[in-house]
Amino acid sequence: MQERTRWIWLMVFMAVFLISLSAAALQNTGPEEMVLEGGRTGDVSFPHRRHQTALDQKCEICHDLFPQKIGSIQELIDQGKLKSKEIMNKHCVKCHREMKREGKQTGPISCTQCHDKE
Numbered sequence: 001m002q003e004r005t006r007w008i009w010l011m012v013f014m015a016v017f018l019i020s021l022s023a024a025a026l027q028n029t030g031p032e033e034m035v036l037e038g039g040r041t042g043d044v045s046f047p048h049r050r051h052q053t054a055l056d057q058k059c060e061i062c063h064d065l066f067p068q069k070i071g072s073i074q075e076l077i078d079q080g081k082l083k084s085k086e087i088m089n090k091h092c093v094k095c096h097r098e099m100k101r102e103g104k105q106t107g108p109i110s111c112t113q114c115h116d117k118e
């Protein structure tokens, strides 16, 4: 009898384990690398995965401002909910600047290091 109870618990444990494993595998973490629209100053290559890793998987740092969808920044700009360059200045460059000031490894601050045109 006790043996059977132990088996049942083991099966329950395995089931929960497998379900959480597949949930983690199914979470869409988006592309590793992407190219963001930068208008006349040229496109911006953005290492998405490296940010997820460097920022300890805290997706909300960025995705509280725009949804997890390709083109969502531009969509919010078109809807007037974000100003052009608002994400760039108040988010990307702001974070890079603050981390640089603290002497930490971070991303670029100068225009041409992000945009592929002058």
Ligand code: HEC
Residues within 6 Å of the ligand: 028, 029, 030, 031, 034, 036, 046, 048, 051, 052, 055, 057, 058, 059, 060, 061, 062, 063, 066, 067, 068, 069, 070, 071, 072, 073, 074
């Ligand atoms: C440093 C900022 C930043 C962080 C942190 C970040 N993302 Fe993103 N993510 C972006 C940007 C930028 C886009 C593209 C938005 C656009 O094209 O306008 C994006 C797009 C996405 C997409 C859309 C992919 C597609 O094919 O439509 C998914 C999914 C996504 N992110 C998931 C995540 C998850 C999950 C995390 C946390 C583990 C995360 N992101 C952390 C900046 C970030």
Ligand code: HEC
Residues within 6 Å of the ligand: 036, 037, 038, 039, 040, 041, 044, 073, 083, 084, 085, 086, 087, 088, 089, 092, 093, 096, 107, 108, 109, 110, 111, 112, 113, 114, 115
């Ligand atoms: C960390 C990377 C980064 C740096 C550094 C950067 N940009 Fe950007 N820039 C972006 C991103 C991402 C966007 C698109 C999102 C937005 O509009 O906020 C953008 C958007 C823009 C736009 C708007 C494009 C349009 O036509 O809608 C202009 C203009 C621009 N940047 C100019 C500059 C100039 C000038 C500098 C230097 C003073 C600069 N950027 C530095 C990432 C960067």
Ligand code: HEC
Residues within 6 Å of the ligand: 036, 044, 045, 046, 047, 050, 051, 054, 055, 061, 062, 087, 088, 091, 092, 093, 095, 096, 099, 105, 106, 107, 108, 113, 114
């Ligand atoms: C909260 C802080 C934070 C935000 C917000 C952020 N970054 Fe970064 N960025 C980093 C860090 C940290 C690194 C260094 C990652 C590493 O060590 O691999 C980095 C690296 C980069 C690099 C790579 C530079 C290289 O050496 O190849 C680019 C390009 C970049 N960021 C662009 C952006 C753009 C565009 C945005 C806005 C959409 C953005 N970042 C938002 C922290 C941030």
